[in-house]
Amino acid sequence: MADVFGFDNPVKRRHHNWAKWDVADDELPMTIADMDLPTSPQIVQALHDKVASATYGYEDIPQEYYEAVQGWLTRHHRFTPPLEWMSFATGVIPALSSLIRTLTTVGDNVLMLTPVYNIFFNSAANNGRHPLASPLDYENASHTYSINWADVEKKMALARTTMMVVCNPHNPSGLVPEPEDLAHIVRLARQYGVIVVSDEVHGDMLWDDTLDYTPILSLPEPLRGNVIELISPSKTFNCAATHACMVLIADPNLRAHAVRGFNNDEIAEPNLTAVPASIAAYRDSDEWYAAMLSYVRANIELVNDTLAREMPLITPVKMAATYLPWLDCTDLFAAHPSSPVSSVSPDYQSTEVEALDRPHTVSDEFTAFIRQTSGLLVNPGGEYFGNGATFIRMAVACPRHQVEDALARLKRSYDLWCEQH
Amino acid sequence: MADVFGFDNPVKRRHHNWAKWDVADDELPMTIADMDLPTSPQIVQALHDKVASATYGYEDIPQEYYEAVQGWLTRHHRFTPPLEWMSFATGVIPALSSLIRTLTTVGDNVLMLTPVYNIFFNSAANNGRHPLASPLDYENASHTYSINWADVEKKMALARTTMMVVCNPHNPSGLVPEPEDLAHIVRLARQYGVIVVSDEVHGDMLWDDTLDYTPILSLPEPLRGNVIELISPSKTFNCAATHACMVLIADPNLRAHAVRGFNNDEIAEPNLTAVPASIAAYRDSDEWYAAMLSYVRANIELVNDTLAREMPLITPVKMAATYLPWLDCTDLFAAHPSSPVSSVSPDYQSTEVEALDRPHTVSDEFTAFIRQTSGLLVNPGGEYFGNGATFIRMAVACPRHQVEDALARLKRSYDLWCEQH
Structure with a gap:
């Protein structure tokens, strides 16, 4: 080619x-998970056009941004979330850190499957929460990971466990949770009063044609009420520095609470590249x-x-x-x-x-x-x-x-x- | 011309x-304080060059950014702060909100001179602090504002008053505090254990040739230990959406505390436009x-x-x-x-x-x-x-x-x- x-x-x-x-x-x-490859010409062109405006004032988030996200998820992941589920944040980690502050209490456990992207630990620890690990099982012979359900349930059941951060697909293990895995996590979380936040920045890059990435909010009701999905063009399109994350929340009360937190934490406003880069990525690339x-x-x-x-x-x-x-x-x-x-x-x-x-x-x-x-x-x-x-x-x-x-x-x-x- | x-x-x-x-x-x-004028050609060119790199990964903040800020303050405001006083934040209001969270306690008073840029009130109120107003005196005949020192001191002396936000020069009154005004504020603040945060985004635009804007940290020791100065090219160069603020803090302990807060709040990393736009503004425009x-x-x-x-x-x-x-x-x-x-x-x-x-x-x-x-x-x-x-x-x-x-x-x-x- x-x-x-x-x-x-x-x-x-x-x-x-x-x-x-x-x-x-x-x-x-x-080391760092950004690409040394040029990003899509459509993104580059969109940013050149934006820069050419020569005026870099305060921005709104246009409807076409939400539509571009919806179109991408529909075309590539057979998932068409309503536009009203979406809110903007200045990045996945800013959003995660804000959600931890807004939706959990100091001293709470934030559960995660390890080995896992280490910054999840920082987001919890920096905010006075306790990062609680549930180690994945590892089979030495086949070099494959799997979830230790007994351990997950034991730790989910702790009174102080109020949030679980899922990495879907999982970094660094490369594990792609099956829909039933995600459903089981969400069912346990519902049972024990835990909010599930799913970082899905690696969802666009799968190498096993027999596996599909499952956007966690594509699970059917009633498996949506306690779930937050974070997507971003950052990894797929090598544009982490455009500082753009879309936060999807189906439940209106949870969404209102989360978005209030983004506003208080001042991570709800786009810089001049976030909107055009995201639209060009999701719609044109x-x-x-x-x-x-x-x-x-x-x-x-x-x-x-x-x-x-x-x-x-x-x-x-x-x-x-x-x-x-x-x-x-x-x-x-x-x-x-x-x-x-x-x-x-x-x-x-x-x-x-x-x-x-x-x-x-x-x-x-x-x-x-x-x-x-x-x-x-x-x-x-x-x-x-x-x-x-x-x-x-x-x-x-x-x-x-x-x-x-x-x-x-x-x-x-x-x-x-x-x-x- | x-x-x-x-x-x-x-x-x-x-x-x-x-x-x-x-x-x-x-x-x-x-209405909104951004310009409908094209920004400087040097900024536009710097952003075109950055966009042309076609790779938008995670960034460091280079030494030349700090030097550009130092050069600007030296050339235009006769003030040469040491580079180590400077820290980056994604904007003046994100920085202010973070400083309020990090350096004050829920329920504290955040004092400000009114009428004042209303978002200061939001930053305090959103974080469970009490925005406390000290109204400026207004002389109807001359249409001029002045500080009501008795009121400022009375409110500074309240046990719960732990921060004062100064707008220097003042928006919307257009008041330009004299060096002695700023010194008096800082002395009172030292006396009553108050941290002074000075938003100086309007410092580059003065219309009265008999007046100078005084960067608050250009006050001599010992009037620096409890002071934080926020500057940004956002207003002067019409680039609010480049999301760049430089936070100057002379006291190393206060600075360490503040910067830890910026990290926890995830407002310490530059998007891809912040560094090149700020350098082009402060150095080349x-x-x-x-x-x-x-x-x-x-x-x-x-x-x-x-x-x-x-x-x-x-x-x-x-x-x-x-x-x-x-x-x-x-x-x-x-x-x-x-x-x-x-x-x-x-x-x-x-x-x-x-x-x-x-x-x-x-x-x-x-x-x-x-x-x-x-x-x-x-x-x-x-x-x-x-x-x-x-x-x-x-x-x-x-x-x-x-x-x-x-x-x-x-x-x-x-x-x-x-x-x-």
Whole structure:
């Protein structure tokens, strides 16, 4: 397929204040979940048009924004939410943090399935709530995760558990909850008086054709009253800095309460890029989206093939979703243990931890070793709690040659680690 | 002077989701404080360049942003704050709301001088704090405001008063506090354990050559420890939707506390326009700035001259700052009273009020009458509490012909009001 969107060409991000690229000149960052690919030409054009207006005053949110979101969900996810379910917020994490403040009380438990995107922990802990982990079960033989229902129910039933944050599909495990999984979560939540907030920013990127992402509000009544769905073009269209999130809430009372919180927290007003970028993404960028999916899927296959061939002691978890391969290094650390001084044992599994006070794990030691020996930056799995201590995470939505470079660097570090441990 | 920046040409804002222009086709909005003038070409170019990067991921805040702010304050306000005093927030009101949450306690009084920008009241009330007004003194003969120091001290001394929000220069009164005024406020605040937050977004627009705006942190030690200064290019450069505010705090402990709050409240990360627009504004746009000042000054003079000639019962307060003429209609309402049914008496002066629960005033009746009879929208002074009940406010940073249109509409409504009342 011709590279009509320029995915093979590197986007200049070094020395341009991108957080991901704040690294030394010879280092290669594969960490933060944004793309090193150009976004859709329609988004770029929409922002050029907006900038050309030369006047950047206070904005309204037009009806066509809500319609664009509705159209996207209808075309790609067979889900047509009423427009009145939607409210704007300046981002998924600002919305989540505000919802935690508005809908729970200081000291409450906020339940989440680990390993999970670590900022969920911060949102809870920063606001004086207790991030409560329900670790996913992990089958070592098949390298697959599943929900531990007994543990979820036990923790949902705690009096202080008032919110559960779901990551659907799940980052970093790549788990795609089935509709029945989501329904079971919502039923338990109803039973125990828990509000479910579902972060669905990875819902547009699935790699297993036998699986569908299920928008949580597409569940039938009565499974909607205690549910909040967060979507954003940020991951799919590489536009996190447009600061746009759509919050979908079916229940009018819950919605009014949540939106009041967004207003008080001053996260309800769009900057000048949020509206045009979101409309161009959701309404006009299907062609770019299809090409991006195909391109990133090939990157993930390249990672899988290269690891199997050259680094057999690192096994990618079966990636059903996200562009963030989650790499199981348990066999590597078993065959080549880290130094005993600076790491915890590979069978360490965190269950209830503070966001910013996690133990140093072998994954931290390994990623530091990789950076030191090859200049490659990947995320230590310990960041994500659960059984992450023996995993690493690598973002691969980037030009193919960058993935090849990253894999070559990883191979160099892998060989050195095996030699030295 | 040649119109090199196109100020005479209307910027197309009707039907483009600008909040100010969400009006009927035959209506003319002169309300919200954003400009209908094109912003500086350097800002437009900087945003075009940023948009052209086609990748909109997570950003860092570069050193050159802080240096641009420092350079602006040095060149235009003889004040060179250390870079380490500065922190980024997504806007002045998000920062103010966060500071109120972080640095005061539910039930505390937040003191402010009225009439004042009404959103200050919302920031306090939305967060369970009590907006406490100290009305400015007003001399009817000279149409000038001054601070009632006895009242300020009485209210500062209340045990529950823990923050004072200053508007420097003052919106809507146009009052420019002298350095000694600011010093006196800060001394009283130190004496009574009050934190002073100064919103200085109007500091770049002064019309009285005998007066200077004083950045509050340019006061000498020991008048800095309990002070927070908020600046933004939003008003000066017509870029409110770039969502950028610089928070200056000299005291390191206070700064650490405040910044922790910005992080918890998720207002510490820049969208993709905040950094390039702010740098281009503060570093590269002095020529545009000088031309804009000259243009808007002429608009204000046109308002003053036209009122004196054609509408003698409306008297503009001497506008030392802001592009928001504050028009005293006391004589008009004395000569032509409103209907007694729907208004309060012209000598109504609010002192302690809830943000969203203010009485209907004659200014509301008059502005509704203006809208109905000529399609002109201006703000009723009652919105701003204090003695605003007999005032109206009109934003005039727009093409000259738009000011002329607005004045012609106002004249039509004025004549009709005089006929019918």
